[in-house]
Amino acid sequence: NAGVMQNPRHLVRRRGQEARLRCSPMKGHSHVYWYRQLPEEGLKFMVYLQKENIIDESGMPKERFSAEFPKEGPSILRIQQVVRGDSAAYFCASSPRQGHEQFFGPGTRLTVL
Amino acid sequence: AQKITQTQPGMFVQEKEAVTLDCTYDTSDQSYGLFWYKQPSSGEMIFLIYQGSYDEQNATEGRYSLNFQKARKSANLVISASQLGDSAMYFCAMRELTGGGNKLTFGTGTQLKVEL
Numbered sequence: 114n115a116g117v118m119q120n121p122r123h124l125v126r127r128r129g130q131e132a133r134l135r136c137s138p139m140k141g142h143s144h145v146y147w148y149r150q151l152p153e154e155g156l157k158f159m160v161y162l163q164k165e166n167i168i169d170e171s172g173m174p175k176e177r178f179s180a181e182f183p184k185e186g187p188s189i190l191r192i193q194q195v196v197r198g199d200s201a202a203y204f205c206a207s208s209p210r211q212g213h214e215q216f217f218g219p220g221t222r223l224t225v226l
Numbered sequence: 227a228q229k230i231t232q233t234q235p236g237m238f239v240q241e242k243e244a245v246t247l248d249c250t251y252d253t254s255d256q257s258y259g260l261f262w263y264k265q266p267s268s269g270e271m272i273f274l275i276y277q278g279s280y281d282e283q284n285a286t287e288g289r290y291s292l293n294f295q296k297a298r299k300s301a302n303l304v305i306s307a308s309q310l311g312d313s314a315m316y317f318c319a320m321r322e323l324t325g326g327g328n329k330l331t332f333g334t335g336t337q338l339k340v341e342l
Contacts, residue, residue, distance in 0.1 A: 144328075146328070146329065146330075148330075148332075154334060154335075155230075155317055155319075155332035155333055155334045155335050156271070156317070156319075156330070156332045157332070158329040158330065158331070161328045161329060168328065169328050169329065171329075172329070202269060204271060206330075211328060214273070214276065215330065216273070217263075217270065217271035217273070218270075219269065219270045220269055220270065220271070222269070
């Protein structure tokens with residue numbers, strides 16, 4: 114049973130470009146969480162999704178950031194018009210149901226030049 | 227207000243010794259869970275141990291144990307018989323279970339270095 118998969122593992126973008134981060138949850142998991150880790154800091158919650166629904170987006174920046182988890186395929190975290198301050202590690206986690214333990218992926222390290 | 231506080235930015239321990247990493251938390255929920263994760267230099271987040279607020283016994287997982295003192299709102303991680311491979315960043319996290327308990331709140335971490 115493969116763990117949570119994230120790709121790409123490393124992503125470099127220039128200011129103003131778009132970044133798309135993908136997360137495939139563990140088999141049988143329908144709940145996905147995105148966290149951001151700025152350099153030298155702990156992880157901060159961004160958004161919680163269930164298939165086709167955003168359940169909690171209280172940690173998402175108001176502009177430029179969006180997330181989806183379609184019926185088929187991976188969850189996508191999309192950052193439009195990236196700025197240097199978006200440089201961070203973005204972690205995805207999944208769980209089989211609400212309130213259950215979350216299993217983390219290896220993260221995507223985004224660098225904005 | 228910070229919900230998870232880790233006051234030790236860095237710790238050193240000698241190989242084979244025990245080490246305690248501190249974590250205090252703040253919540254008004256009666257039902258919550260506490261977690262410790264290890265993040266080695268490769269960057270992945272590795273789950274170590276979990277303690278539920280209603281668990282009467284302190285959690286243990288191999289060389290890891292959680293010293294849970296509910297009245298003091300502390301959940302310190304104890305690593306026994308430290309190994310060189312334990313050198314990593316360690317994060318304490320909490321999930322408040324009221325309302326579904328969907329998100330983890332993390333502390334700022336403690337960088338542990340195990341020395342020969």
